[in-house]
Amino acid sequence: MLGRRNRVRPKASVVVAFALLAGFLHVAPAAAATVIRLSWDSNIEPDLSGYRLRYGTVSGAYGAPLNVGKVTSYDLAGLSAGTTYYFVVTAYDASGNESGFSNQASGQPSTVVGPSPTISSATELSTNSPYILEAGRHSVQLTGTNFQTGVTVNLGSTISAGTTSVAGGKQITVTIDVAATAALGWRTALVTNPDGGSGSMSQALMVTRNADINRDCLVDGGDLNLVAVAWNSVTTDVRFNSAADLDGNGLIDGDDMAIFIKYFGKRLSICP
């Protein structure tokens, strides 16, 4: 029955064609809601006022009509997962005339999916910045919506994320381990809820070189000196210093300085 469209000729010249789409991933308010999306062709009567939906779990037997208004699709929530439902729709006009039933459509809300998570920001907590050092353990916080307990975080290869802690569905705190072999540059953050819903954010966090450029376990004037000495140089310049190219893009510029500033005076968790 899925996707099938039939036309009927009901009384009062109301014509309704009906189609059913089941298992639609719906953005519903409740994480555990079951949802099925119904849609039908529009009635062409000039005095059309709206549609009524009837449904039940036995073919041909429906419950009380549900006035869904003058729409051609409707998301019906609160159904039982794994149960087959049967649907018909009617149209009614301004005088109260109602069409006959449309064809019957059936389907199961086979997938139970909560609202998809979204990510609005990602922050490395020790510096309150998007920068994460190329190696070491860091605490990261993601903010967004619809995070479920047990959500997982993926930041790509060579970064492993531990068990997440979720606050209010809007904040994830997770410890990540960045391998020494992690490639420099921006990473996309992907979160996946236990129900399968997922969301991502590109350029969420950036893997950077260690801002302790001179490896004296401090991020201070000595490191600023190295960034400044190589300032505005590219890889082909004699002055270029790859260790000072903190974002690894082959140019020592304001982006590298921004990373340095975020780490200036901070005690690093790892002393090279």
Next chain:
Amino acid sequence: MRHDPGLEVRRLRRVLVAAIATLLLAAGCKGGGSSGSDVIPCTNISFTPALTSPVSGDVYLQAIGACDHVDVLMQVSNLSGIWTVGFDLTYPASALSYQGTYFEGPVMNQGSPGTPPLFIVSSPSAGSLQVTMTRFPPDPSVTVSGLGSLITIRLNKVASGSGVIDFDMSSSSTVSEEIRDENTNLRPASFGPGHGGTVLVP
């Protein structure tokens, strides 16, 4: 009786000096009363530097106190090769709070550099400041003959009290006190011990 015109001039001078001093005191110590003409007497914050006779390479603190704030000047004495500077300092947070950078230079701005020098001041916690600054190529390092000011930090009065403002050269410090040239070499700068001073906030 002989008329002494010099005496008259001296009297007049004294009167003028007293008048000017009164005006300056009034201008510097206006309180927060509802009327702009209100003058609340106050005593300026005082700072007694620990280092009174700086030698070449010394970096030390001086300060100019006012009623409600003190401007702390980082001074350097007779040093060449100044290109990047870094240090941190502590101050009594019970009496003072960091207000901001009051004046950058003039040492780092010597010679009208093509790229404006970068000044970074961070306040990781009350009572602590981390400072670093640098010039950029191709601007050369600078030389200070006599005394030069690196940066001036303003600290606002929060309460009466006293304490020491000084460079933090303890083992817990996360910023080295250092001056480097444009070839990354360390310059013979001395930040202490005892290059700060005692502040008294009345």
